[in-house]
Amino acid sequence: MNFFEVRDGELHCEDVPLARIAEAVGTPVYVYSTATLERHYNVFQTAFAHRRALVAFAVKANSNLSVLRVLARLGAGADTVSEGEIRRALAAGMPPQRIVFSGMGKTAHELAFAIEAGVSEINVESEPELDLLVKIAEGLGARPAVTIRVNPDIAAGGHDKIATGKSDNKFGVSFSEAERLYAKAYASRSLNPIGVACHIGSQITDLRPMRAAFAKMRGLVQTLRAQGLPVERLDLGGGLGAPYFDQPDPPSPAQFAAMVDEALDGLDIDLVFEPGRVIAANAGVLLTSVIHIHERPNEDGHAGKRFLVVDAAMNDLVRPAMYDAFHDLRPVKTPRAGANLSAMDVVGPVCETGDTFSRDSLLPPLAPGDLAAFMTAGAYGATMSSEYNSRPLAPEVLVRGAEFAVTRPRPTYEEMLAREPFAPWLA
Numbered sequence: 233m234n235f236f237e238v239r240d241g242e243l244h245c246e247d248v249p250l251a252r253i254a255e256a257v258g259t260p261v262y263v264y265s266t267a268t269l270e271r272h273y274n275v276f277q278t279a280f281a282h283r284r285a286l287v288a289f290a291v292k293a294n295s296n297l298s299v300l301r302v303l304a305r306l307g308a309g310a311d312t313v314s315e316g317e318i319r320r321a322l323a324a325g326m327p328p329q330r331i332v333f334s335g336m337g338k339t340a341h342e343l344a345f346a347i348e349a350g351v352s353e354i355n356v357e358s359e360p361e362l363d364l365l366v367k368i369a370e371g372l373g374a375r376p377a378v379t380i381r382v383n384p385d386i387a388a389g390g391h392d393k394i395a396t397g398k399s400d401n402k403f404g405v406s407f408s409e410a411e412r413l414y415a416k417a418y419a420s421r422s423l424n425p426i427g428v429a430c431h432i433g434s435q436i437t438d439l440r441p442m443r444a445a446f447a448k449m450r451g452l453v454q455t456l457r458a459q460g461l462p463v464e465r466l467d468l469g470g471g472l473g474a475p476y477f478d479q480p481d482p483p484s485p486a487q488f489a490a491m492v493d494e495a496l497d498g499l500d501i502d503l504v505f506e507p508g509r510v511i512a513a514n515a516g517v518l519l520t521s522v523i524h525i526h527e528r529p530n531e532d533g534h535a536g537k538r539f540l541v542v543d544a545a546m547n548d549l550v551r552p553a554m555y556d557a558f559h560d561l562r563p564v565k566t567p568r569a570g571a572n573l574s575a576m577d578v579v580g581p582v583c584e585t586g587d588t589f590s591r592d593s594l595l596p597p598l599a600p601g602d603l604a605a606f607m608t609a610g611a612y613g614a615t616m617s618s619e620y621n622s623r624p625l626a627p628e629v630l631v632r633g634a635e636f637a638v639t640r641p642r643p644t645y646e647e648m649l650a651r652e653p654f655a656p657w658l659a
């Protein structure tokens with residue numbers, strides 16, 4: 233459920249007509265709904281109200297500081313994968329005790345930064361990383377809390393590029409390695425091993441692989457405890473799918489929580505979850521304007537292909553180009569009843585064929601200047617955007633009730649160019 237609705241024939245975000253935001257800020261622009269973020273976080277948190285569980289929002293899904301602050305105020309923590317994300321979470325008001333630091337290939341500098349910031353858990357993904365962390369912790373005279381990330385060798389997720397849980401993916405260590413590294417961390421005296429972690433993929437809509445992975449994780453906790461090692465925390469990662477237009481409704485957080493209880497089968501342990509998409513995806517849209525319709529008649533003069541060219545492009549929302557993802561495009565003004573639908577490819581202005589949002593979409597008549605919204609764009613939209621083709625980053629706007637604010641302005645061209653000083657010999 234989300235708070236993007238048609239009222240009086242016009243798509244709104246909460247009580248604000250999207251057209252008003254387009255007029256004030258221009259397009260393309262990301263628009264986020266506070267009420268939707270709050271609802272999604274609360275639904276997830278409530279599903280685990282019967283357990284000790286930290287919900288650490290995956291900052292990579294949406295790192296806008298205002299979005300993070302909305303979640304921080306509800307008590308959310310943050311799952312971070314870089315110094316930049318830790319800095320964002322702290323700036324948004326997330327206390328270090330609710331920040332977890334994950335990710336392959338953390339640098340020495342990042343590890344030191346995380347220790348000094350006092351994050352609640354560093355997810356160690358490999359033996360070289362463990363060894364590096366021991367050295368850094370010793371140097372700082374600190375004893376950071378660590379979890380060992382296990383790769384359960386179970387594939388899941390909406391696309392090969394986002395499945396992380398197979399043994400041939402780069403993430404984590406095997407179960408036997410995890411046992412060895414846990415004991416090694418325990419023996420090191422400069423690390424405080426508190427638990428184990430896993431994350432098997434993203435946009436997961438079938439709970440069975442997750443249940444299998446979590447049951448294996450329960451087994452690991454029991455094995456470690458049987459060896460006399462203390463294990464107080466189990467981080468089960470993120471990955472629960474969000475409803476996109478063309479996909480069946482994914483399991484709800486309540487169904488997910490019931491599955492977790494079943495898989496853990498009475499195991500007494502603190503849990504951490506790292507949901508990103510399920511909280512943010514449907515809380516945002518990418519608002520765009522039609523530039524024109526490009527008709528390409530066949531050589532024989534008969535109707536050929538039609539392209540709807542919009543002012544958003546793959547640099548603003550890369551998911552279709554990168555993962556063959558589909559984002560429904562909804563006109564902001566409701567088409568008149570009985571309007572003819574016609575098939576068009578929806579494309580952006582970037583100079584490559586990959587800049588295609590969808591093929592042969594059935595769309596109502598649209599004219600230059602008309603507004604439309606790519607739905608379900610609140611996760612992995614703005615965070616993955618770039619300035620490819622020297623297109624300034626799309627701004628971000630947060631709506632709350634009848635008010636809205638620009639929470640990341642569109643850079644001016646002067647700002648864009650000023651970031652690149654000439655080499656002195658060229659100045």
Ligand code: LLP
Pocket residue numbers: 290293311334335394396431433434435469470471472506507508509510551555611612
């Ligand atoms: N925790 C870890 C360790 C992760 O690697 C991820 C996502 C998450 C949590 C959050 O997963 P979520 O709940 O959002 O599924 N850019 C891709 C998605 C990449 C996900 C990477 N890891 C996309 O646009 O589909």
